[in-house]
Amino acid sequence: MSDQQLYDALETYRQKVNGSERIRRMIANWEPHLLLTPSDREQGFFVKFDGSAIGPVTRGRPAGDGHLIEIEGAHAELLSIFTGKTNPAQAFLNGSISVFADDKDQVKLDAISLVLWGL
Amino acid sequence: MTPPPHDLATPDQPAFLSNGGWKANRCDMQAWLDRTGNGTLKDTYYGRKRDDTGPHPALLSDPLVRQIYLIDIAFFVAAEKVSYLASAGLLPLAPDEASQIYIASQVMDEARHYEVFCKKFADFGYTPEQRNRIVGTYVTPAMRDFHDLILEQVDKKDFVAATIAQNIIMEGMAYPIYRYEYKYWSRFDPSLSSIIRGAFADESNHVHYGEAMVSHIYAGMDRDEKGRLCRLLQRFEGLMTEIFEGVVKHYVGMYQECSNEHMALVGDIEIFKGHLLRDVSEELQVRILLQEIKDEHARRLARMSIVLP
Numbered sequence: 001m002s003d004q005q006l007y008d009a010l011e012t013y014r015q016k017v018n019g020s021e022r023i024r025r026m027i028a029n030w031e032p033h034l035l036l037t038p039s040d041r042e043q044g045f046f047v048k049f050d051g052s053a054i055g056p057v058t059r060g061r062p063a064g065d066g067h068l069i070e071i072e073g074a075h076a077e078l079l080s081i082f083t084g085k086t087n088p089a090q091a092f093l094n095g096s097i098s099v100f101a102d103d104k105d106q107v108k109l110d111a112i113s114l115v116l117w118g119l
Numbered sequence: 120m121t122p123p124p125h126d127l128a129t130p131d132q133p134a135f136l137s138n139g140g141w142k143a144n145r146c147d148m149q150a151w152l153d154r155t156g157n158g159t160l161k162d163t164y165y166g167r168k169r170d171d172t173g174p175h176p177a178l179l180s181d182p183l184v185r186q187i188y189l190i191d192i193a194f195f196v197a198a199e200k201v202s203y204l205a206s207a208g209l210l211p212l213a214p215d216e217a218s219q220i221y222i223a224s225q226v227m228d229e230a231r232h233y234e235v236f237c238k239k240f241a242d243f244g245y246t247p248e249q250r251n252r253i254v255g256t257y258v259t260p261a262m263r264d265f266h267d268l269i270l271e272q273v274d275k276k277d278f279v280a281a282t283i284a285q286n287i288i289m290e291g292m293a294y295p296i297y298r299y300e301y302k303y304w305s306r307f308d309p310s311l312s313s314i315i316r317g318a319f320a321d322e323s324n325h326v327h328y329g330e331a332m333v334s335h336i337y338a339g340m341d342r343d344e345k346g347r348l349c350r351l352l353q354r355f356e357g358l359m360t361e362i363f364e365g366v367v368k369h370y371v372g373m374y375q376e377c378s379n380e381h382m383a384l385v386g387d388i389e390i391f392k393g394h395l396l397r398d399v400s401e402e403l404q405v406r407i408l409l410q411e412i413k414d415e416h417a418r419r420l421a422r423m424s425i426v427l428p
Binding site for chain 1: 253256259372373380
């Protein structure tokens with residue numbers, strides 16, 4: 001399974017989020033970096049929420065110690081979450097991913113997933 | 120042929136309910152008909168009032184509100200299923216005939232709750248298989264463990280432990296959640312709100328029955344037995360508190376995401392006494408809810424005259 005798949009999934013996620021008026025209202029004034037760290041790969045990818053949309057997908061880690069949400073898990077698990085096959089809250093509760101973020105950020109990510117992919 | 124329960128109507132059985140402050144006629148099917156069949160369910164169809172005009176358009180048009188609504192109902196579906204299975208299992212274990220009849224009505228209540236919550240999924244076009252998949256996906260592992268724990272007590276034929284887990288802890292500690300939920304959904308879907316209110320009324324009755332039974336049985340226990348009952352109470356309470364802490368934090372956040380979009384519709388709901396939804400932060404909502412759960416349980420223990428070490 002190539003890294004490109006996760007990149008593509010995150011890119012599609014970005015486009016879907018940016019294309020949803022409902023989600024854009026939900027992420028108003030929310031400006032974290034979202035970092036995906038595959039535990040079985042050298043590097044991950046990140047995006048930046050800029051208060052109304054998501055910026056481009058970038059390889060590596062964001063610089064600095066700002067507002068960061070990091071999701072760590074197997075490449076396949078991250079791919080499954082960011083293509084809507086697995087609910088992120090469920091994956092977290094089942095222990096298949098680790099989410100380094102405060103409760104509010106986790107709620108926001110879960111809400112985005114529900115709007116994008118339903119139940 | 121199934122043999123009749125050995126303890127049915129045995130004349131020398133102690134009258135637990137009378138001794139626990141409940142008259143037998145409060146437990147019989149006629150009481151159920153007066154209270155529920157001809158009371159809260161009068162003029163309803165699957166829990167909905169016949170003149171119900173349906174949900175607010177926001178519930179249909181906003182995908183987030185709709186998903187949170189269905190997840191909420193999924194939690195009810197899971198809990199009600201365990202409740203009717205557990206109550207049915209408790210029926211032959213009940214210590215007297217009046218209790219057996221009462222528990223039979225509880226089985227009916229729980230099965231009916233299950234059915235009306237399932238009907239909500241059906242109204243949204245979900246098949247039973249799709250509904251069960253959603254329930255399986257969103258019920259947390261901690262909730263599932265607690266449901267298993269209740270059924271385990273029934274399997275062990277431990278009437279007191281099962282009554283504590285089912286009637287005192289799962290149903291009793293959830294009072295503040297019921298209050299929150301029926302207020303929260305009152306504008307998005309008044310019929311769900313009234314279904315939750317009706318279920319809450321039934322659960323309150325079950326909890327009072329559980330209190331009467333457990334406090335009566337507790338009063339007659341020796342020191343070792345009392346110690347065991349207190350340990351069970353503490354263990355179950357701890358597990359349930361853990362569940363509530365996780366779920367309340369996450370879902371109050373989700374409700375808030377929905378409210379932010381529809382504040383004109385829901386902002387003036389007095390979600391807690393003296394607190395309108397538009398004015399109360401998520402953090403305060405979580406704090407109040409968790410405190411109410413704790414206070415409610417403490418009052419229940421006091422009513423049962425049980426002092427935990």
